[in-house]
Amino acid sequence: MTVTMTAKLTSLGALAATVVPSALYFTGAIGHEAVKWSALAGTCFWFAATPLWIGRKLPIDAAEVEI
């Protein structure tokens, strides 16, 4: 598995770790603290992995004055 693919899967897992626990919290399956810690872990993994593969160019005219 390439580095890029690993990074993409890591990012996906990170988003899941951020979002899924909130749904479980909504159903009463887990507590608020678990949601917060899971989101923090997901955030760390997201910012570690995503820059390795996200290649979207800067927005068009991003640096120009938009009036």
Next chain:
Amino acid sequence: MSEAPTAGGEFERQRVPDTALLGAGRFWGMYAGEHTAGTEFMIGPLFLAAGASLQDLVIGLLLGNVLAVLTWRLLVTPIAVARRLTLYYQLERIAGHRLVKLYNLVNGILFCFLAGAMVTVSASAIGIPFGIFYEVPQATFGFGAPSFTVLVVFVGAAMALVAAAGYEMVARFANVAAPWMICIFAVCGIVSLVQVQATSVAAIVNGQFWRDAIVFVQQREGTQQFGFWQIVVFAWLCNGAMHFGMADLSIFRFARHRSSGWAPAIGMFLGHYMAWIAAGLMLAAQIKLARDHTANPGALAWGALGWTGIICVVIAGWTTANPTIYRAGLAFQGLLPRSRRTVMTLIAGAVATLAGAFPNLSAQLLDFVGTYGTILGPMGAVIFVDFYLMKRFGLRDEYALNKGISVNLAVLIAWLLPVGVGLYLIFWQGVFAAYAVVPAWIACGAIYLLLSKAVQKPVSGTV
């Protein structure tokens, strides 16, 4: 305008060639990230604080955002695809380069106030771990707690320095953060529903938690109402400068097909629908749990998602403030071409920091956004009329270019008159700011057409 070539600086003064056109996917990706930002943390809670009912919010935002998307698709994209010029250059050809400089200066100042609100947003989050809180004083130009003011100065200075150093680094970071930020807003909304004990469809539809929160606020701040049509108009026109004002000509000039004009839909429904409602739910949760109705973005996010919420607010505020301060710096540099961009950017950052030190300005973001659209939106009417009506009425389009003038008086008067009346109605008659955008736009277009009929002189030769 810049000291070095910039990433987006292609075809500034020429039609975008066919070889540089882009497919719809690029625009959908861009708009998804652009409209889930720091402003959402401020605006969402302000709806609840202003007394908007949950039902009106859910339906009103839906309708308003649909209208916004239609405006982009039907008003902006056809002209953008036909002309393929930046707004700046298109306006210069119609209005003259000196008038565009004035317009750009006004825009730069407004950018500074918008960036100031984002400095406040980020500072509100950074202050949470240190026990420094964002509190709104009574006076519009009153400072908050001394510790918060000092924090704002540090945060604003840091943002200004980063913006002055260049645009790309923070912009690339914003690209990375965008999908995550969208998810965080959704998660905060879901967590807040649990915190207000609305964990069933029946409870959510009933909306008692929302009504209780409004009662709590209004017992302390007085009765206010934010009706359905205010919500619709606000959602429609909060980006008035971008669609009615034609700012996004600069973006859609690269579109291969007009269908790319539907792309703002993703930004509207992720940012100006989901994120706003989620942010409103966060305030409802804070009111229920802490009996505190302060719309402090940092505190709201801390209550919902702890450190992740804090990180999100800081990033959201920063990634919105950075390009805004940078663009304000470019606008000021346009007025003084010999000045250095870094110096102008630092000045813009200083103005933004000063604005950010007045918490009440950020708390009035709903009105500011409407005022912003009222001031800048009408120029889009000039472009609209110039594109569709001038030749039809026997007049010359792009008159400043063809006549070789630096100020098209018809444009200047057509812009200033409705804007002046609009600002009078907003500040002296208390009209909801967003209500003034469309009338000012229509008036500007009509006056421009009539004045052009009166003042246009025959142009010798063609350009």
